[in-house]
Amino acid sequence: MGDTHLWRPCCTDRHVRDGAAAPLTSANVPALLVDDATLPTIPLPRLRERRLAAHEAAHVVAALALGSAPTGVSIDGRPVACTGSARDWRASAAISLAGPLGETYGVARTLIAIPTSELDWTIGAVRGCGGGWCDRCTAVREIVVGLRHPPDADVVAEFRRIERAGADFVSAPEPRVQIGRMADLLMECGTLDGNAIEDGFGSTCRALEFPL
Secondary structure (H helix, E strand, O other): OOOOOOOOOOOOOHHHHHHHHOOOOOOOHHHHHOOOOOOOOOOOOOOOOHHHHHHHHHHHHHHHHOOOOOOEEEOOOOOEEEOOOOOOHHHHHHHHHHHHHHHHHHHHOOOOOOOHHHHHHHHHHHHOOOOOOOHHHHHHHHHHHHOOOOOHHHHHHHHHHHHHHHHHHHHOHHHHHHHHHHHHHHHHHOEEEHHHHHHHHHHHHHOOOOOO
């Protein structure tokens, strides 16, 4: 069995680059997203999913541990974590990767590294001013720019180092507890502002060690 790839809608240039080898759909995603005013608007229910709560909570807990000041997090509507300014590009990449790592570990107690073939494609897309703004593309972009456009092998090595540090962080006992606590609150409230994050998690999470 081959690798399973999770391509995001933002990676629309994957079909130009890979042609028939591109997985999933070959639909014109931007065209599908164009609003058609002739169609009725149907409000969709806001479904709070535990995996998304763990994902966004992991971003925020990692950001606090790395010295950032998050201003909000939500799983209502489009999930988002406003993690504040990172201290440097490595911290920014680590905060980006903490989300997907926290999601898989929080739900399935499993840590899944990005497949090598997907990482290679992402590096190529970022170098070609392609890719998107998913967590992995963002982390790769931070690394490529932060290391001043080094050879691919150096980007892969740095990505794997940061990915391993993130995996160690989200699976460690105390960070895991804080991610779980915040995920519980998000499932209950949907959204936490900066004050709620600071009051409920600030001092505790800043004392956590992120092995970066």
